[in-house]
Amino acid sequence: MPQSSPAIALHSVRKTFRTVVAVENTSFEVQPGEIFGLLGPNGAGKTTLLRLIMDIFRPDSGSIRIFGHHFLTEDKGRIGYLPEERGLYTKQKVQAVIEYLVQLKGVRQPQARIKTLDWLKRLDMVDVKDRRIQELSKGNQQKIQFIATVAADPEILVLDEPFSGLDPVNARALILVIQELANNGKTIVLSTHQMNLVESLCRRVFMIHHGRQVLYGDLEEIRKAHSEKAVVVRSNAVYVDCPYIAHATANGRGVQILLKENSEPRQLLTWLVEVGADVQSFECAKTPLEEIFIKLVQRK
């Protein structure tokens, strides 16, 4: 794969079920080594998109390229998939189930066993390796499902709500593992409703609603673009005479200033310097992703 090729690229993808349009004219790219956030309310088409990427569904039109080419059966061994609806052989033992799923990724049995045990140790689950899946708690089953997804060491990880059902401690452990995997060059597509996690893990995101794209690109750019002209300033200035300010309110971090329609933050900063104010901090206010998400969903 050439270095410049995206790990995943969707172009004008459309998918319908009977009369329902699940995904319409959707295009995005996921770059190698990035954690890419896939957002959207329930029923927006996220899972359909992930299944399209995994070649579980095939698009009615448009194209999907993985590693720079159309999906090949061999690619299944290079992509790990954690579906939203967890599925394990509940009556079988933990180690046997993981080993089987790892072998299905093309890993030979002896290596599959080594990788399975390594990951069980890593996520502190080695004690349950001989227990049946159905005997484990929901959270532990979730961890087993995660291990089965990553143990074959795939290049791309497609994770659909990986933190659901986990307590904060285990969720934190999983976040660290995901960050480490990305640091080691794995490409990760993360579908979740937990916006704070997307903000802390992802650099770029794609948001789908009613099967259509509503957001796509760099997270910081998106937040900036969806922010009103506001800055948060901590200084000793008196803002009453400032010609650029429409509204100012004090908050815990300083004063949140909403600028007038034709004013820019740099004009305010120049004014502060001119009036000789002691400026301790000056930052453009960014709207949290959750607010953008809610606003977009409600508007649509």
Next chain:
Amino acid sequence: MLNEAFMNKIWVIAKREFLVTVTRKGYIFAVVGMPLLFGGIFGISFLTSGTLEQSIKSGSGPIAVVDRSHTLDFELAVDQELVQESPTTSTEVLQKAASAKPKRLVSYTDLTQAIQDLKNGKLSAVYLIESDYMSTGKIIAYSPERGVFSDLAPPDRSRLYDLIRASLVKGRIDGETRERILAPGKLKQMKVSKQGEVENASDAFQKAARFFGPFSMFLLLTMSIFFSSGYLLQGIAEEKQNRVIEVIWASVDPMELLTGKIMGLGAAGLLQVALYAGMLLLPAVTVFALFQVSVAGLVLSLAYFILGYLLFAGLMAGTGILGNSPQESGQLSAFWTLLSMVPMFLLAPISDAPNSWLARGLSWFPLTAPVTMLLRITSGQIPWVDVGISVVVLVVSIYLAVRGAAKMFRAGALMYGKRPGIGEILRWLKEA
């Protein structure tokens, strides 16, 4: 293309399916429990029928004869044992074994006493030969009340009749004529084939063995086809129900998954056949050395077993994926099972005329071909053209069934809730 990775995944799936299936309770019951159950039923019915037969035939004591005509010479009753021929055929062995100890005939003068002894269980039957017997032939038989079925069977008369015959000819007819009156003939059966060839006919047991050997093979192969494809159906429905199918599908494509499953469960089916054969057929062969399963018939039967299994595996897989639970999938698959069982309902006409148009027609229809051909193989020579046609029909049907099942997988594996209609299924088969 069958590359190494493809084969490895198929092998991994097949191995797992085999191991999971052969350790299932249902499988172990089918392999061990069924022969024990059938063996038990057969054994109990054999033992009870033997006991019943014996009790009907000879009761629990000797047979009393009150001879008011003074025709009988009871000393000759002992000689009757000599009239019995030494068994020379397996049929006679069985008959001898079944008849066990013949009951003595004892002379009574007082009918009331004889009936009293009969009532007390000392006698198994009482015959009264009336004084006018020589002119009327009148004999009255008394037997204890034992139940509806026992009462239907009259007490054993053959010993009495033998004694009457021996007594009547004594001193009147001697030599070979006497022998022939007492033992009229040693029957040797000959068979004339349709081609006019005259051959020694087998005795009844051999004839039965010639049928029951292949017929047992037919039954267990047919059962194994449905057991194995049933496991496939159940496994797929369970994977859909517990959502594993999506995880599996992220690693293998439907064709790999189906091929692996079909191979693994087919091996489990073959193991089942082999174990049945080991438990039932081989001991039978060792004990009787009479079960006749020709090598060609065996090879052909195994070929139809494999073809039948592959066809039903494809159909069951395609159907299994439609249901929301193993139970629902089972109900949907009943359609295939019922159709394929049609030859079982027509067992008698197909066995009697294995080359009739009915049998041939059913051999050319894919759903009924495996069972019909397995049955026809047990019943006699079948034209090679029928073998050829049915094999071609089955191979084409297997290809379509497995391919169709793979398409159904792609479209239906993740569909929950409302079942698709016929129109939608046809669209799936056309697309994908």
